[in-house]
Amino acid sequence: MAAIPITADGEREPDEYFYFTLANATGSGAIVLPSFGSVTIHDTTPPVAPDTTPPAGSLSGVPAKMRLKDFLRGVVVKVDRADLASISATLEGRAKQAKLAAAYNLSLASKKVARAAGISRFRLKPSRRLVGKATKLTARVRVALADAAGNRRTLSRTIKVRR
Numbered sequence: 513m514a515a516i517p518i519t520a521d522g523e524r525e526p527d528e529y530f531y532f533t534l535a536n537a538t539g540s541g542a543i544v545l546p547s548f549g550s551v552t553i554h555d556t557t558p559p560v561a562p563d564t565t566p567p568a569g570s571l572s573g574v575p576a577k578m579r580l581k582d583f584l585r586g587v588v589v590k591v592d593r594a595d596l597a598s599i600s601a602t603l604e605g606r607a608k609q610a611k612l613a614a615a616y617n618l619s620l621a622s623k624k625v626a627r628a629a630g631i632s633r634f635r636l637k638p639s640r641r642l643v644g645k646a647t648k649l650t651a652r653v654r655v656a657l658a659d660a661a662g663n664r665r666t667l668s669r670t671i672k673v674r675r
Contacts, residue, residue: 518553524560528553566665567597567657573633574653574669580646583673586621586637589653591667593632597657599625603636605643605651618642620651627660649673 529552537543573590591599603621620638636653643649651671658664 516551520557522557524557525555527555563659563661564663566663567659568594569597569655569657569665569667571653571655571667571669575671576669577672577674580643580673580675583651583671584638584640584643586635587651587653587671588633588635589655590631590633591625591655591657593629593657595657595659596627596629597659597665598627599623599632600656600658601625601634601636602654603638603651604654605638605649627658646673647675 529550531550532548534543534547570592571589572592573588575587578587587603589601591601593599601623602619605618605620620642621636623634623636625632625634638651651673652668653671654666654668656664656666
């Protein structure tokens with residue numbers, strides 16, 4: 513019997529194997545049948561725990577109050593992603609007189625940004641038709657960050673819009 517030292521590399525991988533043949537014994541050694549065999553090296557690296565940490569990021573540049581004419585030009589949003597993540601941003605609105613006002617029942621604009629890290633700056637421009645002739649409305653910028661593992665973090669800011 514022979515011991516073969518194996519150094520763990522810390523990577524999960526399938527079992528590895530090799531075949532060998534014994535031949536041409538020298539000295540007083542003798543080869544007993546069978547003269548061939550195989551060796552299997554089993555991976556002993558423990559499985560990696562799944563990533564469940566939501567991507568880190570922050571939302572800035574969204575004012576708490578805006579005039580309607582400025583709001584209609586668009587809300588500039590700045591998202592700083594500390595991790596590699598995609599962005600799905602929505603500008604939601606509700607009119608004060610609407611019956612379903614508590615639910616932010618109207619999507620005024622949306623934007624998707626590909627997976628990356630760092631700062632992204634973009635404008636969410638609401639549809640004039642959807643805003644209509646509202647004199648007061650409340651809008652919310654909702655930004656969802658998603659990483660490659662599917663973890664999500666949602667950031668939001670509320671804007672009071674007046675004529």
